[in-house]
Amino acid sequence: MTTKLVIQQPAPVMDSRVSDQWGSGICDCCEDMSQCCFGFWCCPCFACITTRDYGQALCLPLLDAFCLIPPINLAMRVSMRHRYGITDTICHDCAYASFCSLCSWYQMSSEMKRRAIPITLISSTPRQPL
Structure with missing residues (x-):
């Protein structure tokens, strides 16, 4: 008599909430105070890190x-x-x-952080061997 061992790995599931609008308003910089302070005190460093x-x-x-x-700020906004x-305009x-x-x-x-799609594993409860 042979026993058959079946092992199934849970499949990754990606949940995406796609929107055609910016995730934050142009004046919503106080949502994340650490980024707000970093950008206020050293905007060139903040812009360089965001670009990277x-x-x-x-x-x-x-x-x-x-x-x-x-031109770089404008080009990054259009590219993003x-x-x-x-949906927005080049005038804005x-x-x-x-x-x-x-x-x-x-x-x-902020938009780059919001648009990052994390992978969530479901059904990851280990099964008892037979």
């Missing part, structure tokens, strides 16, 4: 200091809208990049 986390060159935002409309399917992106630069960087950082 997005997958771009670390020091790219430092080029924004030389222009009237910060396209990547996440957020231009205005936020020009007049609310710190808030814009915070909004993008």
Whole structure:
């Protein structure tokens, strides 16, 4: 008589809540005080880290200091809208990049954290051997 041992691993399940809007408003920087303080006291460092986390060159935002409309902030907002399917206008992106630069960087950082899809295992209760 032979015994058959069957082992099944639980399959990963991804739960995604996709939205076509920004996850936070342009003035919602007080939701995460540590990021808010970091961005306020050292905006260039915060922008560089956000850019690196997005997958771009670390020091790219430092080029924004030389222009009237910060091109890197604007380009990142447009890229993020396209990547996440957020409906907004280039006019809003231009205005936020020009007049609310710190808030814009915070909004993008917050959006990346909100859009990260964690993998949750279900049915992971171990079975007793037969």
